[in-house]
Amino acid sequence: MSIQELTRTIEFAKLRCLDFNRLTEKLLASSENIDTSIVNRLKEMSLSVSEKQRLVEACDELSERARTGPSSFREKVDRTINRILRILPNDISYPFAIMYLSDSLKRRRAWAYTAMRGKELSPNLLPDLVEVFDQRRDQEVLQLIARNPPLVIELDPGFLLSNLNDQYWKARAIEALLQNDRDAGLRVAEEYPIEFAHAVGRLRDKSLLKPLSALLEPNAMSISFLSIYSYALGRLGALDELERVSQYANAMFSATS
Numbered sequence: 001m002s003i004q005e006l007t008r009t010i011e012f013a014k015l016r017c018l019d020f021n022r023l024t025e026k027l028l029a030s031s032e033n034i035d036t037s038i039v040n041r042l043k044e045m046s047l048s049v050s051e052k053q054r055l056v057e058a059c060d061e062l063s064e065r066a067r068t069g070p071s072s073f074r075e076k077v078d079r080t081i082n083r084i085l086r087i088l089p090n091d092i093s094y095p096f097a098i099m100y101l102s103d104s105l106k107r108r109r110a111w112a113y114t115a116m117r118g119k120e121l122s123p124n125l126l127p128d129l130v131e132v133f134d135q136r137r138d139q140e141v142l143q144l145i146a147r148n149p150p151l152v153i154e155l156d157p158g159f160l161l162s163n164l165n166d167q168y169w170k171a172r173a174i175e176a177l178l179q180n181d182r183d184a185g186l187r188v189a190e191e192y193p194i195e196f197a198h199a200v201g202r203l204r205d206k207s208l209l210k211p212l213s214a215l216l217e218p219n220a221m222s223i224s225f226l227s228i229y230s231y232a233l234g235r236l237g238a239l240d241e242l243e244r245v246s247q248y249a250n251a252m253f254s255a256t257s
Contacts, residue, residue: 008037015041020051024058031065034076039083052088056096059084063108078107085111090118102132113140121148126155133163143169149176157184161192171198178203186211193219194228201232209236220248 015023015038027038042055059081066077085093097115100108109132121144129151133141142160145151146169152160157177164170174195177185189196193215200208212232219225226249233242 012037012041016044020045020047020054024054027058028061028065031069032073034062034073034080036076036080036083039080039087042084043087049092052092055084055088056092059096075107078105078110082107082110082114085114090115094119101128102135106136106138109136109138110140113138113144116144117147121151123150123154126151130155139165139169146170146172146176149180152176153180153184157188161188161195167195167198170195171202175199175202178205178208189215190218194222194225197225197228197232201228201235204235206236206238209233209238209241212236213241216245216248220252 015026018026018041020042023038023041026035047055062077062081066074069077085097094115097111099112101112101116103109103112126145129141129145132138142164143166145155145160146164152173153176157173160173161170164173170192174185174188174192177188178199179185185196185199189211197212197215200212212229215225216229219229226245230242230245233245
């Protein structure tokens with residue numbers, strides 16, 4: 001293992017001796033293999049705008065080459081391109097990546113998701129995102145929507161919340177509702193009490209203390225709810241309510257012990 005580590009260290013040191021053009025040539029050199037450590041070296045470099053543009057062109061070349069290459073090469077190329085896109089600014093990577101939003105391969109749809117995560121998305125994209133979700137069921141699509149409040153407001157909250165699997169992203173969606181359509185956010189509180197409490201805690205909006213407190217009694221037997229409820233109360237600075245929860249929890253634990 002020590003010899004293997006030494007070999008990798010030497011090979012990476014060699015990469016550090018190459019300029020950007022030679023690294024790009026090396027990245028594109030083979031149609032059956034790809035040296036993924038090149039991306040690690042590129043991450044270390046301060047790239048000019050033209051070099052970043054050249055990397056997008058290299059991604060395009062690799063993508064086309066991988067279409068006819070062995071499956072192992074295709075998979076490695078797809079992962080490598082995703083890593084390259086992560087080190088590029090969104091204004092440069094987005095035009096390339098967005099073309100793969102509806103690709104049949106999830107590895108390639110991931111290119112679009114990577115570029116879109118750091119960008120404020122237009123509501124005009126919502127129909128395309130919903131269509132991709134309907135066809136592919138990618139949770140990443142719904143997470144992109146949850147990241148962008150204008151898209152959350154345009155979409156039926158019931159559709160978004162019922163299809164999101166992760167509690168955190170449901171909370172993000174409810175947070176967007178509370179910020180931009182308060183009534184809609186309040187309407188989902190009873191159905192999603194844990195996520196609502198999480199959203200209120202993230203917002204630190206003290207005007208939401210009353211609707212938050214109304215969730216305590218119907219959810220008082222849920223340890224998960226009491227935990228996130230306490231978190232939200234702490235973020236709101238609601239010490240009296242926290243004392244109430246503390247007393248209730250002590251009484252409940254005493255009764256069940």
